[in-house]
Amino acid sequence: MTRSFLGMPATAPPGVGHLRGSEPFPVAARRALSDAQLRRNLGHATATIRSRSAAVVGEVPDWPQLRAAGRAIKTDTMARLPELLEQLEAAVAAAGGTVHWAADAVEANRIVTDLVRAAGADRVMKVKSMVTQEIGLNEALLSAGIEPVETDLAELIVQLGDDRPSHILVPAIHRNRAEIREIFLRAMPGVDPALTDEPAALAAAARRHLRQTFLSTRVAVSGANFAVAETGTLAVVESEGNGRMCLTLPETLITVMGIEKVIPTWRDLEVFLQLLPRASTGERMNPYTSMWTGVTPGDGPQTFHLVLLDNGRSAVLADPVGRQALHCIRCSACLNVCPVYERTGGHAYGSVYPGPIGAVLSPQLTGVEDNASLPYASSLCGACYDACPVMIDIPSILVHLRGRVPHPKAEAAAMAAAAYTMDHPALYAAAQRAARLGRLAGRRGRGLPPPLSGWTASRDLPEPPPQTFRQWWAER
Amino acid sequence: MTARELILGRLRAALGGPEPVPVEVARDYRGAGSVAADLDVFVGRLTDYRATVHRCVDADVARTVGGVLGGRQIVVPPGLPGHWLPDSVTVVPDDDLGVERIAAADGVVTGAAVAVAETGTIVLDAGPDQGRRLITLLPDVHVCVLRADQVVATVPDALARVDPHRPLTWISGPSATSDIELSRVEGVHGPRNLHVVLVL
Ligand code: SF4
Numbered sequence: 001m002t003r004s005f006l007g008m009p010a011t012a013p014p015g016v017g018h019l020r021g022s023e024p025f026p027v028a029a030r031r032a033l034s035d036a037q038l039r040r041n042l043g044h045a046t047a048t049i050r051s052r053s054a055a056v057v058g059e060v061p062d063w064p065q066l067r068a069a070g071r072a073i074k075t076d077t078m079a080r081l082p083e084l085l086e087q088l089e090a091a092v093a094a095a096g097g098t099v100h101w102a103a104d105a106v107e108a109n110r111i112v113t114d115l116v117r118a119a120g121a122d123r124v125m126k127v128k129s130m131v132t133q134e135i136g137l138n139e140a141l142l143s144a145g146i147e148p149v150e151t152d153l154a155e156l157i158v159q160l161g162d163d164r165p166s167h168i169l170v171p172a173i174h175r176n177r178a179e180i181r182e183i184f185l186r187a188m189p190g191v192d193p194a195l196t197d198e199p200a201a202l203a204a205a206a207r208r209h210l211r212q213t214f215l216s217t218r219v220a221v222s223g224a225n226f227a228v229a230e231t232g233t234l235a236v237v238e239s240e241g242n243g244r245m246c247l248t249l250p251e252t253l254i255t256v257m258g259i260e261k262v263i264p265t266w267r268d269l270e271v272f273l274q275l276l277p278r279a280s281t282g283e284r285m286n287p288y289t290s291m292w293t294g295v296t297p298g299d300g301p302q303t304f305h306l307v308l309l310d311n312g313r314s315a316v317l318a319d320p321v322g323r324q325a326l327h328c329i330r331c332s333a334c335l336n337v338c339p340v341y342e343r344t345g346g347h348a349y350g351s352v353y354p355g356p357i358g359a360v361l362s363p364q365l366t367g368v369e370d371n372a373s374l375p376y377a378s379s380l381c382g383a384c385y386d387a388c389p390v391m392i393d394i395p396s397i398l399v400h401l402r403g404r405v406p407h408p409k410a411e412a413a414a415m416a417a418a419a420y421t422m423d424h425p426a427l428y429a430a431a432q433r434a435a436r437l438g439r440l441a442g443r444r445g446r447g448l449p450p451p452l453s454g455w456t457a458s459r460d461l462p463e464p465p466p467q468t469f470r471q472w473w474a475e476r
Numbered sequence: 477m478t479a480r481e482l483i484l485g486r487l488r489a490a491l492g493g494p495e496p497v498p499v500e501v502a503r504d505y506r507g508a509g510s511v512a513a514d515l516d517v518f519v520g521r522l523t524d525y526r527a528t529v530h531r532c533v534d535a536d537v538a539r540t541v542g543g544v545l546g547g548r549q550i551v552v553p554p555g556l557p558g559h560w561l562p563d564s565v566t567v568v569p570d571d572d573l574g575v576e577r578i579a580a581a582d583g584v585v586t587g588a589a590v591a592v593a594e595t596g597t598i599v600l601d602a603g604p605d606q607g608r609r610l611i612t613l614l615p616d617v618h619v620c621v622l623r624a625d626q627v628v629a630t631v632p633d634a635l636a637r638v639d640p641h642r643p644l645t646w647i648s649g650p651s652a653t654s655d656i657e658l659s660r661v662e663g664v665h666g667p668r669n670l671h672v673v674l675v676l
Contacts, residue, residue, distance in 0.1 A: 007482045009490040041657075048658040065505035076499035082487045095641070101480040153664060154655035170655055177656055199656040203664050210665065215575050231640040241613065241651040241666025248609045249575065259483070266640050270632035271505070273646075281654065284521060285595035285631075288666065289646035290609075296643050298572075299608045314486035 010103070011367040012312035017105040017136040018164075019312075019366050021350015024373040028348040029340075038174050042345050045173045046336045052282025053333060060278065069271045070390040074327035077263060078317060084229040084262045085308060091232025095294020097304040102256075104311045109140035111307055112221060112254055116146050119252045119303070121219040127236060127243045128152035129223025130168060130330055131258050131309060133352040137221065148221070149213055151242035153206050160187035166346030166354065169280055169332040174345050177202065210242070220246035220301070224257040225329070226272060227306075230265045233293045234306070237276060237286050247290045253301035259308050260326040272329060279389035280331035312365035321400040325361045327390045334384035334394060340377055349374065356384035360397040368404045375401035508636040511629040513593045518627050519674070521596025525649025526662050527670040534675050537621055538562040541585055544619055544671050548582035551611045555604020556585060560621055570611050578610060583617035584667075589644075590637045591627045596649065598622065598672065599634055601642040609643055618667040620647075623675045 012019055021028060032038060057063055077084060089099040102108035116124055124141065126132065126148055138148040150159045157172040158165050161183040165171030172180065181197040188209050195205055222243070226235040234255055236243050247253060263272065277286045295304050317323050335341045335355030346354030351362035351371065359378055363371035375398050384394040477485075519529045530540045542562030549566045551573065561567055568581055587605030591598045598620050600606045612618050628634055638644055651666030662668060 007477070007485045007489070009486045045658050062505040065502070069501055069503060069505055072499055072501040076501060079491065079497050079499055081491070082484045085484070085487075101478070101483050103479045103482050103486075107479060151665075152655075153653045157655070170658070172655060180656055199659045199661045202656055203653055203661040207664055211579075214665070215579060228640065233640045239651070240653045240664035242664070244609065244613050244645065245665055248613060259487075266635065267632075270507070270635045273631050273635075283525075283648070285592070285597045285646065285648040287525075287648050287650065287652050289644075291640070291644040291646075293641050293643075296602070299602055299610075299643055308483070310483045310486065314483065314490045317487060318490035318492075 009314035009318040010310075010312070011315045011370075012365045013104050013106060014366070014370065016109070016140075017134050017311070018352045019134060019362050020370050021348075023350070025344075025348055025350070025377045026373060028350065029344040029377070032344045032348045037176070038345055039343065041174050041176050042342055045167075045170060046342050049170075049282055049332075049336045053279060053336070054282075056278045056282055056284050059284070060274065066271055066274055067389055067391050070275050070329075071327065071392075073263060073268050073271060074390055075324075078260070078323055078326055080264070081259065081262070081317065084264055085259055087229040088227055088232060088262050089308075091229065092294060092304075092306050093232075095232045097232070097294040097306055100305060100307045102307055102309045102311070105135035105309075108135050108256060108307055108309050108311065109137055112137060112256065113140055113144045113146065115252070115254055115305055116141070116219050117144070119219050121146070121217075121252075123147040123149060123213075123217055124219045124221050124254075125149045125151050125213055125217045125246050125250070126155070127220070127222040127238065127246045128155050128171070129221070129256065130352060131223050131256050132221060133165065134258075135256070135309065135311060137256070149210075149217070151210055151214070151246060152238075153203060153240055153242075156206055156210070157183060160184065162187075164347060165352065167332060167335060168330050168354070168357075169335075174347075210245075214242075214245040214249055218250050219252045219254065220250040221254045221256065222246055224255050224261055225276070226269060227257055227262045228264075228266050228269065229262050231293055233266065233291050235269065235273075235289060235291045237273075237289050239281065239287045241288060244288055244290055247292065248300050250301050252303040252305070254305045254307065256307045256309060259310060259313055260328075275389035276329055276331055279333040279387070315367070316361070316364040319364065319400075322360065322364050322397050324392050325357065325364060325394075325397060327392050328357050328361065329390060330357075331389055333387040333389060334392075337383040337387045338378075339381065339383070340379060344377075349377065356394045356398075357392070360392075360394055360401060363401055368401055369406055372405045375405060506630060506632070508630070508632040511633075513627045513629040513633075515593065515624060515627060515674070518591065518593035518596060521594070522649070522672055525596055525652075527596070527649050527672055530671065530673045531676055532673065534559075537673055537675060540673050541565070541619055541621075545583045545585070545617060548617075549580075551578055551581045551584045551607075551615060553586055553605060553607025553611060555607075556587065557605065560585065570607050573611075575610065575614065579614040581615045583619060584611050584615045585619045585621065586612055588620050588622050588626060590634045591622055592631055592634045593627050593629050595631065597631075597634070598647045599638055600645045600647065601638050602644075603642075609645055612645065612647075613666055616663075616667055617669045617671070618647075619671045619673060621673045621675060627674075 154172040167173040546564035589601035
């Protein structure tokens with residue numbers, strides 16, 4: 001068989017799932033910037049996580065070595081992805097699980113829907129999972145008459161509020177306690193009308209609301225943080241215990257994972273289980289991590305399905321510069337340090353993957369022409385690279401992708417980005433200051449100075465960014 | 477062509493060459509066996525995450541458990557050492573109990589497989605003194621009895637000690653959420669109270 005017969009790398013299909021926004025980044029960003037409440041919520045949340053994470057990262061004497069090992073393991077994984085997936089498949093099957101392959105979102109949604117129907121269920125409970133949002137699984141289930149119930153507190157807030165997630169880790173980061181109380185009072189059946197906006201009271205309301213669902217729902221759908229090729233072990237990292245409920249209580253468990261989540265060996269977990277919680281929630285370890293290998297007689301679901309999803313990942317792998325976006329362990333550290341994300345929030349990015357990682361992952365998954373403004377949704381300040389626990393060089397991928405954006409659209413996007421910046425006095429003042437510094441330093445002008453240089457360089461590939469923007473950010 | 481063939485073919489095409497290039501992983505971080513466990517650090521980490529720690533000798537475990545759960549109904553895995561249980565509790569042995577029965581219990585007492593000092597983590601592997609995953613999930617109070625020699629220093633130490641083919645639950649403090657304005661709330665769906673009895 002020839003390779004062309006087997007198919008070439010393919011991007012994610014349009015018309016299904018949530019990888020493409022309905023409008024370019026600068027347009028959506030402009031609206032977000034005018035929402036003062038949103039900016040306050042985001043500023044508070046990202047600053048809190050940043051300082052928590054910095055404290056627990058600082059406790060680890062070998063953090064640089066762990067980061068380097070994380071990067072090396074992921075690089076090795078991508079170089080051997082086909083054989084590792086075959087190894088994972090064999091190990092899961094040997095432990096009593098069933099493995100399915102889904103070339104894109106449409107296939108994955110059909111596989112999951114068929115499995116739920118075959119189990120005779122009309123309701124599934126879900127653990128927070130980026131990948132099922134990516135493929136639009138909830139919409140697919142609903143249109144098949146199956147009710148998906150989100151069990152993560154933030155996802156529940158988003159689902160009850162008929163809203164969209166805005167952060168990888170804290171999807172309701174854009175909502176404050178008063179707004180969450182309103183949503184619960186409006187949309188949570190049987191809620192106590194005297195509910196206060198104390199976080200503990202709101203969490204207790206969610207506990208009561210979901211308890212019976214956990215005890216009576218026969219099918220659960222989860223994502224996976226890691227899948228070990230060597231042993232067939234799946235791992236889900238969480239905080240609330242809703243993950244444990246979904247992974248333990250139902251008869252049937254369906255796990256959907258992007259093919260890049262595989263890691264070669266059991267031992268490799270020792271690197272990622274140290275990197276992920278500290279970079280992510282800023283905890284030494286998250287409250288609960290569940291690991292399971294196939295099925296265990298008498299303990300947990302007796303039927304286990306693993307759905308391996310491509311949906312554009314093969315196209316990302318085909319780009320030697322861009323493929324490191326597949327190394328992402330979804331910790332969200334890059335969002336929390338990003339000056340652009342902090343101002344615009346997640347919705348402006350259109351895709352379920354927001355922030356710096358979204359700006360490099362979404363355009364590669366869909367084909368860069370479908371997310372042409374995202375490679376410009378950055379000042380190239382480099383803070384994301386410094387924060388990333390697996391050392392993904394996001395600025396270099398952004399620059400690389402800008403070179404692949406079709407020119408007319410790119411220019412339009414860049415101009416809109418420049419316009420939005422100039423509408424915002426703080427950013428504009430910074431640009432002016434940077435321009436002065438740039439002139440003093442005798443730099444040759446190439447479009448606008450930092451931070452605008454990154455947003456306007458559409459014909460020339462920009463050089464690696466100078467420190468100016470970050471210095472400004474730190475001192476502002 | 478099946479989806480499997482299609483995806484594997486796409487990935488091989490994406491990588492371009494027939495021969496994968498091996499990548500060397502430098503494991504110069506602190507691996508298993510490189511650091512000694514510090515029990516005070518372990519206790520400090522647990523307390524930091526709002527778990528309650530009791531230190532006692534083996535003969536006093538029952539009294540300690542009684543202090544937490546006396547007068548209440550507790551689920552017990554089949555292999556739990558009997559002398560850990562005080563007379564003051566009503567024991568509900570898990571002989572394939574239904575979920576409603578487990579959820580109705582006040583608490584659960586288990587052993588553990590291993591614990592990590594640096595992160596304040598307890599690992600359960602569903603051994604006879606720990607039981608099915610379910611029983612440590614539904615009751616609101618979990619009392620976990622640990623021997624001091626089960627505490628290792630780091631995450632790599634713990635991974636080296638457990639069997640991947642058993643269902644594993646890594647527990648670091650009580651169930652918690654920070655989803656509302658990043659303010660940490662203990663106890664959403666898992667046990668809201670975690671007590672660790674460290675047997676010296
Ligand atoms: S790119 Fe790095 S920092 Fe950003 S979410 Fe992924 S792993 Fe975390």
